[in-house]
Amino acid sequence: MPAGREALLAAARRAFASQGFDAADVRSIAAEANVSPNLVRVHFGNKAALWEACLDAIVSESRPVMEAIRRIATDPSRALAERLRETILRGGEFYAAHPDVRDFVTRSSTDMPERAERLNTLLLTPAYESSRELFAAGIEAGIIRSSHPALFFALVTAALNQPPAFPALLNRLAPEIDIASARDRMIETVVATLLHLSPVDPSDQPQQRSRA
Template identity: 60%
Template sequence: MPNGRSVLLAAATQAFANDGFKNADLRGIAAAAGVSPNLVRVHFGNKSKLWEVCLDAIVETVKPTMAEVAEIAGDDQKTLVERLRGIVACLAVFFASHPEVREFVTRHFADTPERASLVTNRLSKPAYETCREVFAAGIQAGIIRSAHPALFFALLSRASSQPASFPMLLSSLAPEIDTDVARNLMTETIVATLIHEPASVSVCPEAGQ
């Protein structure tokens, strides 16, 4: 297959995300990709190398969104509330399009220290740094109610990265919610819950005299 490597890589990423490194099976990955198991050794050598290439691919997948978040965070033409809302919306769109990233990261945070460290240093820390300063500014302004930007980042990441089955799960709880708009409603709920408009200062007439 001319695209055998990319198909195999996609199947491997999904397997590592769903089952973790230990339980992911090379024969099962090859079968899911519709290729020969020998193709794993031809292109990647072994399971560890295959996992590392999957991580490389995820990093490349995440980079455009990190750049977009950094651009939103640094846009001085927008208010702090507008920038924070934009970041929430950006993350929600990304995770809806790439649910395997959430699962991959979650699985391997609890993996061996070596793999957990790779995921942290190559994905989580760079992603956090793109929005750390704007989150700190939000906390200082009282827009974000958190003791530390990292706590808010962790909460926002988890809230934004609902699984692919989320619309159906929500529908089972509330059939009146259309599955087609479930994710948009969730994003609106995250914004309303986590991003607080600064209190307006009212001036009584007597004070102005």
């Protein structure tokens, strides 16, 4: 039973991300999870509660990276440029590990107002607040060239949140960029492009990032 619940959650996340709430079908979700449709009622009650459970799971997965970013943002022992760079890297690593989050958020943001508001309250606002003051400091220092931290947050999120097929597509455009390193190189390019650092600042050398 617990395995069936987890299988339903995984299949439902993919369905809601690719099709949206209205188009996602409970029977199709159950079939992909290889369980009986009755298990949706047993574990969740209905499709709306299944969507809520998917959102709760994404929030739980996001919480550690948001807490890590908050710690980075408020660490006075580290230079501002270093903290900004590390924040972007952490975000890129999260999206690489959770490729379905991008489409789930995109689809749900245009869904019924109640679900869009739940998404905003539980996920988007906490994610923004974890980095808002750090981005504001970056704007004040001239490292970030934006008029508002929310604009920069949205830009970074969009830049990092590439679809799973991104490495293969990039490799077709530039065969010299191998698929295995494509996502890391993309994240480093986002850092180098969006953060305006002094040439003498060691944080301006993304290719030197430790792989440890």
